[in-house]
Amino acid sequence: MSETELATARRVFDDEHEAFRDSFAVFVKREVVPAPSAAAMFAAAGRNGFLGIQVPEELGGAAVPDPRFGLVGAEELARNGLLGLGLSFATHVGVAIPALLDDSTDEQQARWLPDLVSGERIAAVGGNTVRFSAQPGGGRLDGVVLGVVNAASAGLLLIPVAGPDGDPRVAVLDPRAPGVRICNEIEPMGLSDAGLFDIHLDGVEVDEQDLVHGNLMRIQRDQRLWSAVLAVAGARTALDWALDYVRGRKVFGRTVASFENTRYALAALLAEIVRTESLVDSCVRDHCAGRLAPYRAAALALSAGELLCRAADQALQLHGGYGYMREYPISQAFADARYFRLASCSSESVTAILAAELGL
Structure with a gap:
């Protein structure tokens, strides 16, 4: 736990969660930081039992229905500067697995969950619907799913579909199925x-047994909650990197930390982090109680995404010219923050939800 976190203790986690945090932090430093890779991370996390905490024991999990353990894991990845892998982990543990636990049958769970718990397969979840044309025994999928986390390494795709009957469903697909094309020609900066790519579906045949009664709004709500958790953790990381730098860097015989502008700028950033983190914790409590409203998750995602960008901006500026050098992690954090806001906290989509809440 960093000194900024010690100064602003949180009450949403109890001793068990903090003990889990300690274990997960050791795992991240030993297994992930030396050679960051989604496939290697999931395989190691599966071996250590970190992926299936909410999953029933007979399917390989720990049968603990508490999403806060997963949230702690996502935070620790972000706190180590691994925002992309944090988003990948959050999608798998916090969005895909709960969706299958809530909406699929026992037979479907037995088919899909063991491989997700072991890390043998990585789940990707679409954030928009595609067209579903009903056919005897199943249907056909056509459309494009934009900016899908884990698309590059996915072993299982969860795609929300819009059918003519208006019944919300999620198609669970093998990414190798005929008609599925993952557009990975351009790697983002x-x-x-996070393996963020578009997925094109051209006449993909899906059986009835591969459809579950999902809800796009709930999937988007969960995606936004977990994204906000990562964004605030990433903002704290940027603040800590800035503190380390300004305390060690001297200008005109004085540390950068001793200048009034530096002190005020970082103090204001801490205040904003604490304020947004309080909203995060409130939404986490509502999520655990099953009452998190989509508009609250949208508001949180919007606030947290903007905070992450401001934190990365401020930290980079305080690094001076060194902030633009790849040797300093803040340069990557700066790029990550921009993509993160576009991919996970899109202001256009969340603003539409908030406007609808106002009746506009």
Whole structure:
């Protein structure tokens, strides 16, 4: 736990969660930081039992229905500067697995969950619907799913579909199925570890047994909550990197930390982090109680995404010219923050939800 976190203790986690945090932090430093890779991270996390905490024991999990353990894991990845892998982990543990636990049958869970718990397969979840044309025994999928986390390494795709009957469903697909094309020609500068690519579906045949009664609004709500958790953790990381730098860097015989502008700028950033983190914790409590409203998750995502960008901006500026050098992690954090806001906290989509809440 960093000194900024010690100064602003949180009450949403109890001793068990903090003990889990300690274990996960050791795992990240030993297994992930030396050679960051989504496939290697999931395989190691599966071996250590970190992926299936909410999953029933008979399917390989720990049968603990508490999403806060997963949230702690996502935070620790972000706190180590691994924002892309944090988003990948959050999608798998916090969005895909709960969706299957809530909406799929026992037979479907037995087919899909063991491989997700072991890390043998990585789940990707679409954030928009595609067209579903009903056919005897199933249907056909056509459309494009934009900016899908884990698309690059996915072993299982969860795609929300819109059918003519208005019944919300999610199609669970093998990415190798005929008609599925993952557009990975261009690797982004930011969040490259998140495997963010578009998925094109051209006449993909899906059986009835591969459809679950999902809800796009709930999937988007969960995506936004977990994204906000990562954004605030990433903002704290940027603040800590800035503190380390300004305390060691001297200008005109004085440390950068001793200048009034530096002190005021970082103090204001801490205040904003604490304020947004309080909203995060409130939404986490609502999520655990099953009452998190989509508009609250949208408001949180918007605030947290903007905070992450401001934190990365401020930290980079305080690094001076060194902030633009790849040797300093803040340069990658700066790029990640921009992609993160576009991919996970899009102001256009969340603003539409908030406007609808106002009746506009």
